[in-house]
Amino acid sequence: xxxxKNAKFIRQLCVLTLIVFVASVFVRSHLTIWWPVIACFFxxxxxxxxxxxxxxxxxxMRKFANFxxxxxxxxxxxxxxxxxxxxxxxxEDGKRFAIDFLIYYLIYTVFExxxxxxxxxxxxxxx
Numbered sequence: 024x025x026x027x028k029n030a031k032f033i034r035q036l037c038v039l040t041l042i043v044f045v046a047s048v049f050v051r052s053h054l055t056i057w058w059p060v061i062a063c064f065f066x067x068x069x070x071x072x073x074x075x076x077x078x079x080x081x082x083x084m085r086k087f088a089n090f091x092x093x094x095x096x097x098x099x100x101x102x103x104x105x106x107x108x109x110x111x112x113x114x115e116d117g118k119r120f121a122i123d124f125l126i127y128y129l130i131y132t133v134f135e136x137x138x139x140x141x142x143x144x145x146x147x148x149x150x
Contacts, residue, residue, distance in 0.1 A: 032073055032138060039134055040066045043127070055120040058127075065131040068098070072135060091139075102128060 043062050047054060055061075072094060079090035106124055110117035 029074075029077075033070070035138075036066065036069055036073075036134070039130070043130060053119070055116050055123050057120060058123055061124055061127050065127050069131050069135055072098075073138070076139070 040062060044059070047058050047062065051058065075094070076087065076091060080087040102124070106121045109120050113120070
């Protein structure tokens with residue numbers, strides 16, 4: 024049953040990424056040249072976080088909560104560092120990169136949060 028949930032998440036994440044790519048193609052003249060890399064980056068991070076959070080949840084809700092809070096902080100610091108380094112080194116494209124990165128961050132964070140909340144509601148219903 025866990026494999027079905029994993030496969031469903033992976034399919035939906037792939038669909039989301041495909042939608043992001045298609046939408047980005049239509050507005051690419053306003054995006055940084057790195058938008059495909061950013062989208063792939065968030066795809067990979069979302070995949071990793073999904074599986075790591077699943078493993079943490081198997082160890083209990085306390086471990087999961089600690090993992091989720093710590094991973095959120097680490098991701099935010101990492102993301103801000105990526106934006107900062109890029110903006111400092113590529114001033115002419117820095118603003119577009121920062122805006123694009125934050126937009127993709129929001130899209131994938133909403134997706135991850137939706138799946139996390141949906142997963143918890145189903146778990147509560149199973150009890």
